Amino acid sequence: xxxxxxxxxNTANAVSTINDVARLAGVSIKTVSRVMNDEPNVRDxxxxxVKEAANLLHxxxxxxxxxxxxxxxxxxxxxxxxxxxxxxxxxxxxxxKRCRRSGYHxxxxxxxxxxxxxxxxxxxxxxxxxxxxxxxxxxxxDMAVVLQTIEAAGVPYVRVAPFLYxxxxxxxxMDDVRAAFEMTEHLLTLGHRDIGFVRGxxxxxxxxxxxxxxxxxxxxxxxxxxxxxxKQGYFSFESGIDAAASLFAGGxxxxxxxxxxxxxxxxxxxxxxxxxIHVPDDISIVGFDDTPGALLVWPHLTTxxxxxxxxxxxxxxxxxxxxxxxxxxxxxxxxLLPFELIERQSARKL
Amino acid sequence: xxxxxxxxxNTANAVSTINDVARLAGVSIKTVSRVMNDEPNVRDxxxxxVKEAANLLHxxxxxxxxxxxxxxxxxxxxxxxxxxxxxxxxxxxxxxKRCRRSGYHxxxxxxxxxxxxxxxxxxxxxxxxxxxxxxxxxxxxDMAVVLQTIEAAGVPYVRVAPFLYxxxxxxxxMDDVRAAFEMTEHLLTLGHRDIGFVRGxxxxxxxxxxxxxxxxxxxxxxxxxxxxxxKQGYFSFESGIDAAASLFAGGxxxxxxxxxxxxxxxxxxxxxxxxxIHVPDDISIVGFDDTPGALLVWPHLTTxxxxxxxxxxxxxxxxxxxxxxxxxxxxxxxxLLPFELIERQSARKL
DNA sequence: TGGCAAACTGACAACGCTGTCAATGAAATA
DNA sequence: TATTTCATTGACAGCGTTGTCAGTTTGCCA
Numbered sequence: 001x002x003x004x005x006x007x008x009x010n011t012a013n014a015v016s017t018i019n020d021v022a023r024l025a026g027v028s029i030k031t032v033s034r035v036m037n038d039e040p041n042v043r044d045x046x047x048x049x050v051k052e053a054a055n056l057l058h059x060x061x062x063x064x065x066x067x068x069x070x071x072x073x074x075x076x077x078x079x080x081x082x083x084x085x086x087x088x089x090x091x092x093x094x095x096x097k098r099c100r101r102s103g104y105h106x107x108x109x110x111x112x113x114x115x116x117x118x119x120x121x122x123x124x125x126x127x128x129x130x131x132x133x134x135x136x137x138x139x140x141x142d143m144a145v146v147l148q149t150i151e152a153a154g155v156p157y158v159r160v161a162p163f164l165y166x167x168x169x170x171x172x173x174m175d176d177v178r179a180a181f182e183m184t185e186h187l188l189t190l191g192h193r194d195i196g197f198v199r200g201x202x203x204x205x206x207x208x209x210x211x212x213x214x215x216x217x218x219x220x221x222x223x224x225x226x227x228x229x230x231k232q233g234y235f236s237f238e239s240g241i242d243a244a245a246s247l248f249a250g251g252x253x254x255x256x257x258x259x260x261x262x263x264x265x266x267x268x269x270x271x272x273x274x275x276x277i278h279v280p281d282d283i284s285i286v287g288f289d290d291t292p293g294a295l296l297v298w299p300h301l302t303t304x305x306x307x308x309x310x311x312x313x314x315x316x317x318x319x320x321x322x323x324x325x326x327x328x329x330x331x332x333x334x335x336l337l338p339f340e341l342i343e344r345q346s347a348r349k350l
Numbered sequence: 351x352x353x354x355x356x357x358x359x360n361t362a363n364a365v366s367t368i369n370d371v372a373r374l375a376g377v378s379i380k381t382v383s384r385v386m387n388d389e390p391n392v393r394d395x396x397x398x399x400v401k402e403a404a405n406l407l408h409x410x411x412x413x414x415x416x417x418x419x420x421x422x423x424x425x426x427x428x429x430x431x432x433x434x435x436x437x438x439x440x441x442x443x444x445x446x447k448r449c450r451r452s453g454y455h456x457x458x459x460x461x462x463x464x465x466x467x468x469x470x471x472x473x474x475x476x477x478x479x480x481x482x483x484x485x486x487x488x489x490x491x492d493m494a495v496v497l498q499t500i501e502a503a504g505v506p507y508v509r510v511a512p513f514l515y516x517x518x519x520x521x522x523x524m525d526d527v528r529a530a531f532e533m534t535e536h537l538l539t540l541g542h543r544d545i546g547f548v549r550g551x552x553x554x555x556x557x558x559x560x561x562x563x564x565x566x567x568x569x570x571x572x573x574x575x576x577x578x579x580x581k582q583g584y585f586s587f588e589s590g591i592d593a594a595a596s597l598f599a600g601g602x603x604x605x606x607x608x609x610x611x612x613x614x615x616x617x618x619x620x621x622x623x624x625x626x627i628h629v630p631d632d633i634s635i636v637g638f639d640d641t642p643g644a645l646l647v648w649p650h651l652t653t654x655x656x657x658x659x660x661x662x663x664x665x666x667x668x669x670x671x672x673x674x675x676x677x678x679x680x681x682x683x684x685x686l687l688p689f690e691l692i693e694r695q696s697a698r699k700l
Numbered sequence: 701t702g703g704c705a706a707a708c709t710g711a712c713a714a715c716g717c718t719g720t721c722a723a724t725g726a727a728a729t730a
Numbered sequence: 731t732a733t734t735t736c737a738t739t740g741a742c743a744g745c746g747t748t749g750t751c752a753g754t755t756t757g758c759c760a
Binding site: 060292 | 415435458
């Protein structure tokens with residue numbers, strides 16, 4: 001069983017190096033380096049010569065070598081702990097799209113927020129692979145131990161939708177309070193007065209902000225939220241079912257319920273379907289997030305559209321600007337992105 | 351506006367290097383290297399000494415330096431062009447989980463299959479960042495230009511659910527034909543004889559395989575598929591709506607329709623809801639994929655569960671085995687994973 | 701036309717690790 | 731005991747880039 005000598009990867013078609021280009025162009029490797037990095041102080045003629053040689057050889061700088069020699073790794077990390085595929089997908093897409101423009105790559109790093117060795121995991125990650133920046137998403141972005149670890153490693157980071165520790169880092173967010181306020185207002189405008197609310201996972205900052213918006217809007221209409229119509233959920237489909245079950249058990253039920261994310265709204269709608277409660281005739285239900293499922297349920301879900309992809313896009317943008325020496329992405333910098341109330345059929349005029 | 355001298359990333363808490371460990375342990379860096387890589391020929395005593403020093407200093411080998419010096423980059427790429435978040439999410443999770451165990455990282459690389467410069471994009475990617483392996487998903491895994499480019503770069507790759515060029519590379523798949531056969535058989539068992547079918551995107555191999563399974567099952571029951579009940583879809587929600595519209599327009603309609611993926615089944619159900627056709631009383635509809643939405647639609651969708659995460663997990667496994675010099679993951683190696691028919695409420699007994 | 705600053709260019713030393721190979725010491729063999 | 735073998739260790743040369751700094755041109759001014 002003679003095993004063939006293990007072919008080393010990338011041995012097949014030797015990729016050309018900066019040396020090859022330098023030789024072909026008749027300049028030093030340093031000059032090639034300058035051209036490839038668009039640095040100044042290279043004569044136009046020389047620059048053209050080098051570019052031609054590089055094209056001819058299909059030369060692409062080796063990222064690993066660049067990272068090792070220089071101060072940048074051309075990689076940013078996306079840290080998340082979120083079981084909603086569409087959320088992660090959108091974030092990742094947004095980050096990748098921005099990074100592509102600058103020759104950067106995105107390393108997706110799911111992390112269990114409840115892992116006992118979270119600090120070691122993240123610290124190890126940052127020591128192992130020198131990221132030029134990290135995008136932190138909820139709930140990781142609100143965990144002191146996570147922030148400390150990243151700060152200790154000296155890696156710039158931007159938080160998406162942070163709740164705790166305001167101003168501690170650059171951040172990108174949308175106005176959850178305002179959005180929840182407007183959605184509640186929307187229900188009020190439709191004529192609803194008895195409006196219930198399903199809160200999200202207490203570890204997620206958005207849960208509190210959205211609840212705040214709901215309460216504010218109710219009070220602005222001189223209404224006081226009724227405690228028995230405010231249920232604790234966990235942002236999951238199942239918790240939406242549970243919330244609906246307990247909310248609709250008594251005889252006295254609200255005419256509308258604001259579930260603070262789509263998944264819970266879906267759970268509620270499912271419960272209604274099972275129990276013969278008709279949405280929106282018997283009850284109006286609205287969500288928050290505008291996940292793809294919002295068009296799958298029947299009736300289609302009235303909800304708030306978050307600019308998730310753009311959130312990550314902006315976060316990456318801040319990181320890259322900073323990596324380029326611009327003074328963006330400093331602690332305190334915050335970009336606020338707009339949301340949109342999407343009116344569909346799950347809430348009706350009373 | 352004096353700008354503070356730009357702090358280089360990672361300058362804050364100087365991470366310890368192999369040199370520090372070597373000095374502290376009183377050995378050469380090469381010995382530390384041996385210990386960190388679990389190489390043989392190090393005395394137990396020395397090994398322990400080094401490990402202790404490494405722990406003390408929180409030493410983590412720099413991946414970039416390892417890659418540059420050695421033959422491996424400890425990264426594999428996941429190339430995809432698929433707009434379904436849950437599909438990409440599951441694949442990525444599967445790959446990441448397997449990679450974590452071996453200290454590898456996953457680089458997610460969406461690629462536009464129709465981009466005119468696809469070859470350059472992928473070639474450039476592989477030249478820039480030396481991946482130890484690539485996981486190719488549909489439809490990229492069936493594109494000659496993609497395979498050629500990756501082969502030219504000498505990078506090992508595993509294809510997920512390939513259709514064309516069988517045996518050209520290692521592959522992981524499930525039996526689409528068999529699954530579609532069983533689903534069709536299931537409808538037949540429920541008493542349906544008039545079964546329509548909605549085909550998927552012709553660029554995706556799965557489209558053809560699933561259709562094949564449907565036809566086989568029909569013929570096995572001595573039934574011939576009726577051309578006017580076989581519609582061309584594109585795996586999208588909208589194409590499901592269109593298919594339903596044209597399928598249900600005439601007076602003569604099937605009693606069941608097999609949409610070859612969930613998204614199209616959702617579109618059909620949506621169309622039924624809009625037009626007052628009751629599922630499953632008036633028509634049974636089944637899908638394929640078991641995406642999260644299958645439990646969101648009403649009635650819940652009867653469908654085929656694909657082991658998507660495991661598909662990528664196995665693909666990564668083949669790549670890592672190969673990177674470790676084992677002779678797995680060679681061209682021709684194929685792992686076949688099981689599927690599962692999930693019976694829910696969208697199809698009824700006739 | 702000489703002189704000096706600014707623009708350009710390249711030699712060379714890192715970056716933090718692994719591969720190679722030679723040196724050392726210990727164990728096994730004669 | 732002398733010799734051979736093998737396990738153990740380290741010195742050193744890269745890997746393909748970038749940063750530093752010094753050297754060489756060029757352009758501009760008096």
